[in-house]
Amino acid sequence: MQIFETRVTDMHYDADFDRVEAAVALIVKTQAGHPARRIRLRTSQPLKGTTPVEERLAADAQRLAMRMDAPRRPGPNHA
Numbered sequence: 476m477q478i479f480e481t482r483v484t485d486m487h488y489d490a491d492f493d494r495v496e497a498a499v500a501l502i503v504k505t506q507a508g509h510p511a512r513r514i515r516l517r518t519s520q521p522l523k524g525t526t527p528v529e530e531r532l533a534a535d536a537q538r539l540a541m542r543m544d545a546p547r548r549p550g551p552n553h554a
Contacts, residue, residue: 476544477504479511481533494519495528499536505544514540 479502486497496519504511516539520531 476541478537478540479503481537483529483532483536486529486532488522489519492519493522495522495532497532499532501536501540503540503544516540 480500482500484498484500486495488495496517498515498517500513500515502511502513516536518532518535518539520528520535522528524531
């Protein structure tokens with residue numbers, strides 16, 4: 476999977492959990508020869524951290540997108 480662009484939108488602070496929630500829009504290409512497409516994921520990160528919260532939200536969304544695209548491994552719940 477190739478990720479061409481990542482944009483963090485709709486950020487808001489959840490005081491109950493001390494986290495920032497956001498929607499993250501990514502432009503990705505899943506396979507060679509296929510057109511790029513836009514996906515939108517919701518994620519959250521703690522307010523405090525060593526890097527800016529926007530960077531952590533974007534990185535988390537990219538990790539989620541990569542894991543969603545990865546092939547499933549056989550395991551006890553998979554046939």
